[in-house]
Amino acid sequence: MRETLRQLVVLQRVDDELAGVKLEAEGLPARCEAAEGERTASQAALEGVGEALKARELEQRGLESELADAEERIRHLESQTAQVKSNEAYHALLAEIDAGKQSKDDLEERILEAMEVVSEQRNALTAAEANARATNSRVDEELARIESRETELAKDRDRLSAARDEAANMLDPDARSRYERVVERRRPGIAIISKEVCSGCRVGIPPQDFVELISATSLLQCRTCKRVLVHRDMLGNGD
Ligand SMILES: [Zn+2]
Known part of the structure; x- marks a missing residue:
């Protein structure tokens, strides 16, 4: 993931x-x-x-x-x-x-x-x-x-x-189609976040979503603006 x-x-x-x-x-x-x-x-x-x-x-x-x-x-x-x-x-x-x-x-x-x-x-x-x-x-x-x-x-x-x-x-085709659906309506299609707030729409992210986000086990979207959520920590590490 x-x-x-x-x-x-x-x-x-x-x-x-x-x-x-x-x-x-x-x-x-x-x-x-x-x-x-x-x-x-x-x-x-x-x-x-x-x-x-x-x-x-x-x-x-x-x-x-x-x-x-x-x-x-x-x-x-x-x-x-x-x-x-x-x-x-x-x-x-x-x-x-x-x-x-x-x-x-x-x-x-x-x-x-x-x-x-x-x-x-x-x-x-x-x-x-x-x-x-x-x-x-x-x-x-x-x-x-x-x-x-x-x-x-x-x-x-x-x-x-x-x-x-x-x-x-x-x-991955599923991730791609989800991303493409978002960018048809708003850009950027991804919100890079560091706190429990969507950086795209400024709405809070529920704690259980945030936990999942940090562990990066599934592809999460903001419940409000639908942007794909990516935790900042995911970007730098090589694993
Ligand atoms: Zn959002």
Whole structure:
């Protein structure tokens, strides 16, 4: 019986490893998705900054064309001063020229402000481009890591599956089928215990079961969670 218990513990360790490998393999697609998500986000940020820059440049060009119109208008008004007949008309023309110059000054002020914003946006674009490049290479590296991990895990899975078959085939058929029934519902299927408590479900083990467990005369299962019970002392000794 001791040998059977030890074989069961070996099987459970292989099952544990196998479960770990499967869990990690199942998590790989989510890791790929997260990496691709990072790439998409940095690309979207870059496009956002690019759009904002374009809008600001358009605004600046609009103001510059307004300024050209204003200057043209001032030149036109100034060219009329020589032909004005009355004093009153002359003063009206000068007032109009002044107003034109005022609006030209305003436009020049706004163009300076717009140029500053455009320059800030260009810096932001450079930063976003650098960030997108760094993100791209980081994501490529992560995807390559995931791919090679996938290969490793597939190899581990094959190796562990073979080890599992070997360990399971060595087992006494009754012990094996009892263990398999437990692991269909819960893992680990074995509770290694040192006190009169099941380490799997924390429920107490009846004294008569515990006595049997220490002597290792039969295969015992927890009455509550059905895990196969193995006393810690069974694991180290060679008899
Ligand atoms: Zn239990």
